[in-house]
Amino acid sequence: DAMVIQNPRYQVTQFGKPVTLSCSQTLNHNVMYWYQQKSSQAPKLLFHYYDKDFNNEADTPDNFQSRRPNTSFCFLDIRSPGLGDAAMYLCATSRGPRQIYEQYFGPGTRLTVT
């Protein structure tokens, strides 16, 4: 039944050691999003893909990259994690571009940086 799947649910990485978080969807949605959510804060959009078209938010650090090899999968790469990157990372999908469609969220990956 899971529609947006995130792996792993918990990830521990060392300061400066690259890490990749993954997201997959069974909804066949065109748009996939990555959000960062810190404790007691609202989710903050990092970037999204409309099909293969990548859209970066202006204030997303260069340290964060993303890949979408196909419709179902999207990856978040953090090239050199800092202590401030510890957060919950949420993946979401929506059906179409520039339309009023709700977003479906995965359960999130909690990243700890040691």
Next chain:
Amino acid sequence: GESVGLHLPTLSVQEGDNSIINCAYSNSASDYFIWYKQESGKGPQFIIDIRSNMDKRQGQRVTVLLNKTVKHLSLQIAATQPGDSAVYFCAEKAHFNNDMRFGAGTRLTVKP
């Protein structure tokens, strides 16, 4: 570790009472609004949405009210239950882009 976050506004209600959670939005171009519920350790879960051509929409035990004049959105939960305890976020979106912006969130605690 994580940086210290802001303290969320908190609403505490007695089980069975009605709850009202408020949200102010900033973008006049936003024409679609959504309320999400987020339980601890989980992703946000869709509750109800409303388009800007409406001022009220009802679901099961929930009602969303939209006041575009003052850019205000509210979520009313009838007969609040312990399972309603969570953080509630409003989100706004304009139809011409894919970006959805979340509001600050309110932590709802339901006392038995």
